[in-house]
Amino acid sequence: MAEWYEQSFGEDYLLVYKHRDFQGAYQEVQKMISWLKLPQGSSVLDLCCGMGRHSLALADAGYQVTGVDLSNVLLREARAADSEGRVSWHQGDMREVPLDESYDAVMNLFTSFGYFEQDEEQLKVLKEIYRLLKPGGRFIIDYLNPAYVAAHLVPHSxxxxxxxxxxxxxxxxxxxxxxxxxxRSAASVTATEAEPARVYHERVKLYPYEKFRGLLEQAGLSVEQVHGSYNEDQYIEDASPRMIFVGVRA
Incomplete structure (x- = not known):
């Protein structure tokens, strides 16, 4: 049986998450550049790049960008948006990235982490980030804040x-x-016999701050800053919507 992340990032994902726009990605990338302090021309890996919004924004900002994602559907969209071929796109699993190069920075954005059942599998991802970074290379991991999720969960929409x-x-x-x-089609919702729905699942493990930081340290990644959002604010456990870890390969 296929895992949820092998099924959920297909054509319907483009419909459900089409509100994620390129303009927002450009603004977020400007924040990330200021946090990382990377000179233009640096090599950056966008791990779990999805449709490539942040990869393309990084390329526009003057970086050499590689994007990796498991979903061929999302990579198709990324390549279509990259008509000039500025980004090097690759298909692969984040636990075993099919690349031998090392990078000045690795980014893992918008909760593209915590997909697996076991801590050991999540740790494989962090160890891959370590492997893919040059000595002294920098990383950003943008993850949800479990306390905020628990307080603001909307059970149904x-x-x-x-x-x-x-x-x-x-x-x-x-x-x-x-x-x-x-x-399902909107017309079928009021029909006498509704058509079967196309059903997908998503699942993310909830790692509190200290546990996540411990996993990073286990993988050899040293945290320098933790932001609660892309508005520069510091992480506050009960109030911040995100946990954005910024640091360096130890």
Whole structure:
């Protein structure tokens, strides 16, 4: 049976998350550049690059960018947006990245972490980040804040988009935040016999700050700053929506 992350990042993902725009990515990249203090021309790996929004913004800012993602659908979109071929795109699993190069910086953004059942599997990802960094190379890992997620969880939401009815159910269970997404045509919702929904699942392990920091240190990654959002604010456990770790390969 395929894992959820092998199934959920397909064509329907483009519909559910189409609100993630390129303009927001450009603003976030400007913050990341200021945190990393990397000179233009530095090599950057965007690990779990998705549709390539941040990769392309980094390329526009003068960096040599490589993007890696497991989803061929998302990589197709990334390549389509990169008509000049400025970014080197690769398909691969973040636990075993099919690259031998090392980079000045590695980024793992928007909670592209915590997908696996076991801590050992998450640690493989962090050790890959270590391996892919040059000595003294810098990293950013942008992860959710578990305390904020617990306080602000919306158990159910629904909306219509492009003739589709999208329902999302969320729950915190067994140390994970879990989401079920069901999609069917909007017309069928009021029909006598509703069509079967296309159902997807997402699951992210909830690592509190100290536990996450311990995993980073175990992998040889030293934390220098922790931000609570892209507005430069420091991380506050009960208030910050994100935990954005910025640091260096020890």
């Amino acid at each position: 629904s909306r219509e988009d492009e003739g589709n009815w999208i329902e999302e159910h969320r729950v915190i269970e067994d140390g994970f935040v879990k989401k079920q997404i069901a999609i």
